[in-house]
Amino acid sequence: MMGNNEDGDQLFTPWNVSIASGHTLLRDPRLNKGLAFTEKERESHYLTGLLPPMIASQELQEKKVLHMLRQYEVPLQRYIAMIDLQERNERLFYKLLVDHVEELLPVVYTPTVGEACQKFGSIFHRPQGLYISLKDKGKVLEVLKNWPERNIQVIVVTDGERILGLGDLGCQGMGIPVGKLSLYTALGGVRPSACLPITIDVGTNNEKLLNDEFYIGLKQNRARGQEYDELLEEFMTAVKRIYGEKILVQFEDFANHNAFTLLNKYRTTHLVFNDDIQGTASVVLGGLLSALKLLGGTLSDHTFLFLGAGEAGTGIAELIALQISKKTDIALEEARKKIWLVDSKGLVVSARKESLQHFKQPWAHEREPINNLLDAIKEIKPSVLIGTSGVGGQFTQEVVETMSSINEKPLIMALSNPTSQAECTAEEAYTWSKGRAIFASGSPFSPVTYGDNVFVPGQANNAYIFPGFGLGLIMCGATRVHDDLLLAASEGLAAQVEEEDFAKGRLYPPYSCIRKISANIAATVADKAYELGLASLLPRPTDLVQFAESCMYDPTYPNYR
Ligand SMILES: O=C([O-])CC(=O)C(=O)O
Numbered sequence: 358m359m360g361n362n363e364d365g366d367q368l369f370t371p372w373n374v375s376i377a378s379g380h381t382l383l384r385d386p387r388l389n390k391g392l393a394f395t396e397k398e399r400e401s402h403y404l405t406g407l408l409p410p411m412i413a414s415q416e417l418q419e420k421k422v423l424h425m426l427r428q429y430e431v432p433l434q435r436y437i438a439m440i441d442l443q444e445r446n447e448r449l450f451y452k453l454l455v456d457h458v459e460e461l462l463p464v465v466y467t468p469t470v471g472e473a474c475q476k477f478g479s480i481f482h483r484p485q486g487l488y489i490s491l492k493d494k495g496k497v498l499e500v501l502k503n504w505p506e507r508n509i510q511v512i513v514v515t516d517g518e519r520i521l522g523l524g525d526l527g528c529q530g531m532g533i534p535v536g537k538l539s540l541y542t543a544l545g546g547v548r549p550s551a552c553l554p555i556t557i558d559v560g561t562n563n564e565k566l567l568n569d570e571f572y573i574g575l576k577q578n579r580a581r582g583q584e585y586d587e588l589l590e591e592f593m594t595a596v597k598r599i600y601g602e603k604i605l606v607q608f609e610d611f612a613n614h615n616a617f618t619l620l621n622k623y624r625t626t627h628l629v630f631n632d633d634i635q636g637t638a639s640v641v642l643g644g645l646l647s648a649l650k651l652l653g654g655t656l657s658d659h660t661f662l663f664l665g666a667g668e669a670g671t672g673i674a675e676l677i678a679l680q681i682s683k684k685t686d687i688a689l690e691e692a693r694k695k696i697w698l699v700d701s702k703g704l705v706v707s708a709r710k711e712s713l714q715h716f717k718q719p720w721a722h723e724r725e726p727i728n729n730l731l732d733a734i735k736e737i738k739p740s741v742l743i744g745t746s747g748v749g750g751q752f753t754q755e756v757v758e759t760m761s762s763i764n765e766k767p768l769i770m771a772l773s774n775p776t777s778q779a780e781c782t783a784e785e786a787y788t789w790s791k792g793r794a795i796f797a798s799g800s801p802f803s804p805v806t807y808g809d810n811v812f813v814p815g816q817a818n819n820a821y822i823f824p825g826f827g828l829g830l831i832m833c834g835a836t837r838v839h840d841d842l843l844l845a846a847s848e849g850l851a852a853q854v855e856e857e858d859f860a861k862g863r864l865y866p867p868y869s870c871i872r873k874i875s876a877n878i879a880a881t882v883a884d885k886a887y888e889l890g891l892a893s894l895l896p897r898p899t900d901l902v903q904f905a906e907s908c909m910y911d912p913t914y915p916n917y918r
């Protein structure tokens with residue numbers, strides 16, 4: 358329909374019904390193959406003349422993009438180039454990511470994605486993902502319907518309040534669901550069209566953003582309480598209504614208070630998973646199980662001390678206690694007593710119980726108060742030290758040396774992200790422990806040479822877990838997440854660590870085999886879901902690893918007729 362409005366501008370309805378060919382085909386990132394369109398495809402799809410004569414293979418295209426990426430010295434430039442590729446040629450983006458996962462994971466994911474979120478307003482080109490704000494209250498279902506795809510299997514949603522260890526980035530947190538879902542596809546094989554990144558904008562308390570003229574979100578302080586709860590309730594109801602019972606909703610980078618509340622509220626009615634609480638817990642438990650092969654003994658022989666008592670800290674602590682209680686005759690309550698948490702006010706102890714947030718209370722054991730990490734280490738003598746504080750540099754030389762004086766092989770995990778927030782670097786851990794520490798970190802660190810040894814630190818990042826875990830849930834039609842599925846994922850991951858990994862001091866297998874790892878995790882998770890009666894796809898496939906592999910998206914170009 359055409360016509361003139363009052364201002365004299367031409368009005369028209371932006372409808373366009375066509376099958377993709379010619380220019381449209383080239384502009385559709387899901388279908389575009391660029392120079393890889395064959396002679397025949399160019400002829401039958403009206404592409405002749407729209408491309409230069411060269412016909413390139415997908416491999417050659419990969420080589421070219423990789424060459425270009427390696428020329429950029431600034432990580433953010435690489436990130437932008439990858440996002441541009443994703444928006445231009447989706448299959449090439451994923452082919453590249455799958456084939457060069459170790460090199461490109463730090464580009465599209467942690468740590469660079471953190472910087473991208475911080476600068477999101479200025480690098481914002483074309484919108485990715487779906488934005489739902491307070492303004493959409495009462496019409497969230499309609500907003501969801503604006504998304505062009507219908508067959509969604511996974512949503513990753515954030516409200517941007519705790520982006521990695523970088524704090525409140527408001528609406529600019531969108532980089533995180535986008536990045537996580539790229540990994541769902543590249544690492545876990547979930548189809549890109551089945552993935553939906555969502556940011557819920559309830560405002561931000563970040564003054565810098567509120568005063569930034571280019572800030573892309575709502576310029577108001579965060580809604581709390583009833584206003585917040587109602588929007589999230591409307592969202593969760595709409596999601597189930599539009600996508601059904603089996604839609605997986607992954608909560609990501611919410612602040613502690615909302616993260617625990619949302620998970621508890623929706624775990625019995627929806628298929629929900631909190632990556633920061635549960636995914637991180639599962640990846641760390643996997644690393645601990647594999648560390649036992651180096652250290653000997655069982656989990657219950659160890660004493661654990663955490664710096665940080667938020668989502669990651671208490672999530673990991675609870676999963677360790679659960680595993681101990683399942684594998685021994687120690688009750689969960691007793692198992693918890695092997696685990697100690699230090700927060701910003703010092704050791705979590707019973708004397709503080711009244712003033713503690715509810716998620717810290719199970720960890721308030723009997724002991725004299727201690728107000729700092731170092732003294733807590735000296736008193737408790739942990740064999741395992743885990744940093745989940747979100748604050749960089751807290752594992753000082755003295756901390757690492759003290760751990761090393763207590764333990765022959767201290768196990769130290771510096772999990773906070775991105776790299777700037779890591780509790781210590783890999784080099785610090787190996788140097789200060791004189792090469793004795795077993796070290797893993799949330800963000801990637803390069804190998805470290807110490808004496809005659811080259812140590813390869815493992816990256817204890819939930820990226821090992823959520824893609825395979827999600828695939829496992831989806832492929833068996835799971836309807837609820839159960840803690841036993843997380844334990845299964847940890848065991849599935851630990852089973853993938855090989856002798857040569859241990860020889861290099863790493864507790865995790867290399868990311869280069871991540872698709873195989875994910876298929877195995879998916880299989881152990883689905884197997885457990887069948888055992889618990891949580892799987893709806895019947896009959897159960899006999900070979901679950903093979904079934905997982907057969908479900909995985911292959912980014913190789915198809916041929917067009
Ligand atoms: O995104 C990551 O690298 C791991 C994670 O969930 C977080 O730090 O919040």
Ligand SMILES: [Mg+2]
Nearest residue numbers: 609610632633
């Ligand atoms: Mg996270």
